[in-house]
Amino acid sequence: EEQLLESGGGLVQPGGSLRLSCVVPEFVFSSYAMSWVRQAPGKGLEWVSAINVGGSRTYYSDSVEGRFTISRDTSENTLYLQMNSLRVEDTAVYFCASGLSYSNYWGQGTLVTVSS
Amino acid sequence: EIVMTQSPATLSVSPGGRATLSCRASQSVNTNLAWYQQKPGQAPRLLIYGASTRATGIPARFSGSGSETEFTLTISSLQSEDFAIYYCQQYNTWPPNPIFGQGTKLDIK
Numbered sequence: 001e002e003q004l005l006e007s008g009g010g011l012v013q014p015g016g017s018l019r020l021s022c023v024v025p026e027f028v029f030s031s032y033a034m035s036w037v038r039q040a041p042g043k044g045l046e047w048v049s050a051i052n053v054g055g056s057r058t059y060y061s062d063s064v065e066g067r068f069t070i071s072r073d074t075s076e077n078t079l080y081l082q083m084n085s086l087r088v089e090d091t092a093v094y095f096c097a098s099g100l101s102y103s104n105y106w107g108q109g110t111l112v113t114v115s116s
Numbered sequence: 117e118i119v120m121t122q123s124p125a126t127l128s129v130s131p132g133g134r135a136t137l138s139c140r141a142s143q144s145v146n147t148n149l150a151w152y153q154q155k156p157g158q159a160p161r162l163l164i165y166g167a168s169t170r171a172t173g174i175p176a177r178f179s180g181s182g183s184e185t186e187f188t189l190t191i192s193s194l195q196s197e198d199f200a201i202y203y204c205q206q207y208n209t210w211p212p213n214p215i216f217g218q219g220t221k222l223d224i225k
Contacts, residue, residue: 045154
């Protein structure tokens with residue numbers, strides 16, 4: 001089964017930092033751009049960021065531009081999301097997902113809670 | 117920015133019945149439209165992409181239609197496992213900025 005596995009979520013104070021990781025099956029990682037999508041508690045889905053297959057192009061939503069950094073490590077088949085200057089409104093489950101457009105592979109998500 | 121509006125917010129249908137979910141884009145997205153199903157505590161599951169192409173393993177009772185600004189997801193002969201929240205998503209913009217609708221909750225009547 002194509003399992004994407006996120007980790008790194010937790011409780012952090014406003015203004016703090018957190019790095020999320022997502023281990024991706026090799027056949028997915030080598031073929032697909034990758035994205036992060038988040039879902040605030042009880043709310044809908046929000047695309048956050050994406051990176052192309054080679055890692056040379058990155059894209060961000062306006063809400064995280066300048067605060068979050070997406071990257072990928074081919075040797076580890078791992079996708080990352082470095083989150084700085086976190087705000088209460090960044091509280092959400094963060095999913096990694098395949099693709100720049102629609103996503104057919106998803107992880108189960110990791111919860112990030114920003115609270116004092 | 118494109119706004120995706122789904123209707124209704126909640127739809128109650130009996131098992132075995134037919135559900136019709138709507139999604140409207142504030143401007144044309146051609147057929148760059150996907151549909152997802154999400155159950156509580158789970159990741160979204162891709163159902164439809166390209167407005168009408170079923171993803172791998174998706175049963176034929178799920179069908180998508182539409183183009184430009186008006187889209188429909190139809191689920192015929194509803195099964196118990198189909199009761200969930202459904203999201204549409206446009207991916208027509210470049211640089212990529214996929215936008216989701218707010219979701220339609222499909223309830224058992």
